[in-house]
Amino acid sequence: MNSTEGHRTADQIRAKKILFEDILNSSPDLIIARDRELKTLICNRAFAENIGKLPEQLMGKTDLPESNDGSQEAGLHADRQDELEVLGGKPIHRIVDLSDHATNSRVFDVFKVPLRSDEGTVIGILSSARDISELFELRKTLSKREQELRELAAHLYEVRENERKRIAGDIHDDLGQRLTAMSLGLHWAASGISDNPAVLNKHLDDLLEMNRRTLQAVQDIATRLRPRILDDMGLKAALEWLVSSINRHGGPVFAIEFEVDDSLLDQAITTTLFRMAEECVSNVLRHSNARQAVLKVQEEGDSILYTVEDDGIGIDQASLENSRSFGLLGMRERALLLGGSFEIARRNAAGTKVRISIPRSGRARPDHA
Numbered sequence: 001m002n003s004t005e006g007h008r009t010a011d012q013i014r015a016k017k018i019l020f021e022d023i024l025n026s027s028p029d030l031i032i033a034r035d036r037e038l039k040t041l042i043c044n045r046a047f048a049e050n051i052g053k054l055p056e057q058l059m060g061k062t063d064l065p066e067s068n069d070g071s072q073e074a075g076l077h078a079d080r081q082d083e084l085e086v087l088g089g090k091p092i093h094r095i096v097d098l099s100d101h102a103t104n105s106r107v108f109d110v111f112k113v114p115l116r117s118d119e120g121t122v123i124g125i126l127s128s129a130r131d132i133s134e135l136f137e138l139r140k141t142l143s144k145r146e147q148e149l150r151e152l153a154a155h156l157y158e159v160r161e162n163e164r165k166r167i168a169g170d171i172h173d174d175l176g177q178r179l180t181a182m183s184l185g186l187h188w189a190a191s192g193i194s195d196n197p198a199v200l201n202k203h204l205d206d207l208l209e210m211n212r213r214t215l216q217a218v219q220d221i222a223t224r225l226r227p228r229i230l231d232d233m234g235l236k237a238a239l240e241w242l243v244s245s246i247n248r249h250g251g252p253v254f255a256i257e258f259e260v261d262d263s264l265l266d267q268a269i270t271t272t273l274f275r276m277a278e279e280c281v282s283n284v285l286r287h288s289n290a291r292q293a294v295l296k297v298q299e300e301g302d303s304i305l306y307t308v309e310d311d312g313i314g315i316d317q318a319s320l321e322n323s324r325s326f327g328l329l330g331m332r333e334r335a336l337l338l339g340g341s342f343e344i345a346r347r348n349a350a351g352t353k354v355r356i357s358i359p360r361s362g363r364a365r366p367d368h369a
């Protein structure tokens with residue numbers, strides 16, 4: 001090899017080394033290679049920066065220093081038991097959680113593999129660690145949501161059973177008794193026990209009254225299940241009907257501001273908004289201590305904006321943070337199911353504000369379907 005060829009080869013080797021280092025340093029993963037004595041052969045910038053050093057400061061060192069902030073990222077790579085196994089030829093994969101409770105997650109996906117010579121001899125350890133904290137946080141959020149939904153489903157199941165029990169009781173005790181009484185009365189009239197027309201007329205009047213009350217009881221049960229006014233007259237009339245009985249009986253005064261043509265509303269939106277109104281009204285009555293509350297239904301672009309504001313004591317922080325409060329959770333889920341959003345907050349003035357937005361199309365987003 002003449003001197004020109006020698007220079008060219010040296011240049012090529014240098015260029016390859018630079019390229020290799022550039023590739024290594026471009027990786028966001030924390031990469032380090034160590035020999036059998038655990039001396040650092042090479043590490044990338046991400047690894048060195050993570051413990052507050054420059055890569056060249058770590059070359060040839062055996063002890064991986066602690067990071068500046070005292071965390072133990074160096075320990076991701078330096079673990080005696082792992083080192084022995086990897087040097088024995090066994091690759092290792094671990095999820096290492098360095099989170100402490102005071103801070104957010106610090107979780108790493110760590111691979112340690114034997115570094116082999118061309119002949120296949122293990123000459124050291126190559127380790128790389130990827131920060132998967134964000135992914136981990138996301139997984140935590142998802143499993144929390146999953147748990148909430150499971151509990152909501154169980155709660156709804158219980159609510160449905162209780163509702164069935166109550167309706168069965170109403171039908172059996174109320175309707176059953178009335179029908180039995182009417183049946184006895186009819187038998188008596190048919191048996192011809194009295195031929196006095198005045199007595200018979202009085203008896204028939206009583207039966208008619210009993211019949212009227214029975215029909216009323218049937219209507220009450222049906223209305224509690226689903227008010228017909230919602231299907232016959234629309235959401236506005238149903239909301240007015242809902243608050244009118246409360247306004248008659250004292251307590252907070254409910255006002256309705258309805259600025260939407262409800263004949264154009266999708267059936268799913270109509271039902272959802274009505275059920276949410278029932279829950280909001282019940283919350284205002286039970287928890288707010290308010291004097292006034294306003295239910296507003298408005299247009300907001302392509303969505304229906306539905307708000308309920310009261311001037312009461314305001315929802316407390318614990319309830320805002322409690323993801324297991326089923327009334328609020330149920331409303332949020334119903335809104336999400338229709339591709340909308342649900343928010344509840346304390347008002348600046350006083351009281352609580354619920355804000356629900358639902359797209360007119362009322363279609364579920366694929367991630368919430």
Ligand SMILES: Nc1ncnc2c1ncn2[C@@H]1O[C@H](COP(=O)(O)OP(=O)(O)OP(=O)(O)O)[C@@H](O)[C@H]1O
Nearest residue numbers: 283284287288314315316319325326327328329352
């Ligand atoms: N308008 C409001 N004013 C004050 N506090 C409220 C209001 N709405 C809700 N809260 C608070 O939020 C909590 C959670 O409400 P949520 O509707 O989820 O449950 P709940 O009404 O207690 O029970 P459920 O609705 O399951 O019968 C309530 O217990 C209450 O403390």
Ligand SMILES: [Mg+2]
Nearest residue numbers: 279283327328
């Ligand atoms: Mg409630």
